[in-house]
Amino acid sequence: MSQTLAGKIALVTGGSRGIGAATALQLSSEGAIVVISYSNSEGRAKEVIGKIEASGGKAIALKADQANPVEVKGLVGEVVKRFGKLDILVNNAGVFETGSVAETIDTSGFERQQRINYEAVVTAIREAAKVMGDGGRIISVSSALALRSTWPGLADYSATKRAVEGYTKGAARDLGPRGITVNAIAAGSTNTEMNPDSSPFAEAQAAATALGRFGRAEEIASVVAFIASPAASFVTGSIIPVDGGYSA
Template sequence: MTERALTGKAALITGGSRGIGAATAVRLAREGADVAISYQASAEKAQEVVKAIEAHGVRGVAFAADQADPEQAARLVDSVVDAFGRLDLLVNNAGVFVTGQVDAEDADVAAFDRQFAVNVQGVAATTRAAVRVMGEGGRIVSMSSTAADSVPFPGLGDYGATKAAVDAYTRGWSRDLGPRGITVNAVQVSSVGTDMNPDTGEFADIQRSMNALGRFGRPEEIAGAIAFLVGPDATFVTGTTLLVDGGLTA
């Protein structure tokens, strides 16, 4: 049998119990990687993903971790290394989506603070822990959003700001880690059918109308882009934000 592209690699996908994270976990397992996922509350769903990972003949494991807590993020990386003996691929996928206008009198400031903690501080904490154990050939991919560059509706300012920070970190970290042979990239998506943004939601038709393909993306399509960035065909790709947005920004 032909060796798969990621055979011998160990991957961590944060927020991997559903949506894009789950699809990515299964895709990387299909490519031959041992895959760990983190989850916050969906233990049953996480175990279903682990079974799907192991169905590809590789090792799978799930760890509970709150990405808003830097200490838990660091322990998560340690747990992955304990399980697999190494960490080669990190996908910073865990995120939350909170909307609200800056002038709203009833703004849930605590929810906005948590969004920043998960989407920005959690990404930074996990990455800092991961690069301590990654060797040459390491790959880091963080999930971003077209809201980082374009805010088509009111109330997206806080969320967009978190993703703009991820994009900026991606560029900066690529310079920091390039000499070590570690690449750092982001995947910027638009409307993808997940629990967080279902394609049957109240604003789904408006979202479909905004991109060139006239539909939502599928988690598996985003997973394909991530698989490219962590795979052997992207060894000279770093510091970039890859648009996988159905032509929204065309």
């Protein structure tokens, strides 16, 4: 395995499962020291750390509530306190709630998704930008649903992810002079606990893609790792679809 990220310190929010866990493992395999955050799944976080260490990597897990901006700010600070720097930030933590349609919007559900899916991303990017050296990498996991809200009940979620993509483009302009790239991955239907390929809606989701199937968390993680690598130094302000052709 190549060591393109040797010596880099990476923070992956929501790294205890799904795309976050796969990303943490992939970044470690490329040589990065990885910090994962979790809100409730301490046991899962320890499992991910164990896998990384068993493969010869180094990683730690830190607890942080993504809905609390003070804890998000503290998370970035703790990474720098322990390792002296932060080179790669992957904003992966998020929640998905559906069922509320536009005329009967669930305010509490929207506000929770807004805090975790968007506001926490903004806070993390701002805090990372203060401590990140020139040439750093910021990558946020968005969703194919930000551009195309295929079914009723997705308005709240789609709006928060669309906001992330807008902020990504603005932050890329702001941080470009320092060589810091800012990008987002528009992930399609991916087989995770949040959206398993065994759910009642899985068949329709798979049929909406050009490949006719769900993605694997590892397939998303491999693209994140590329964007984090030196090979992607001229890629910034981009929203990169990794959706099996859902957006084709």
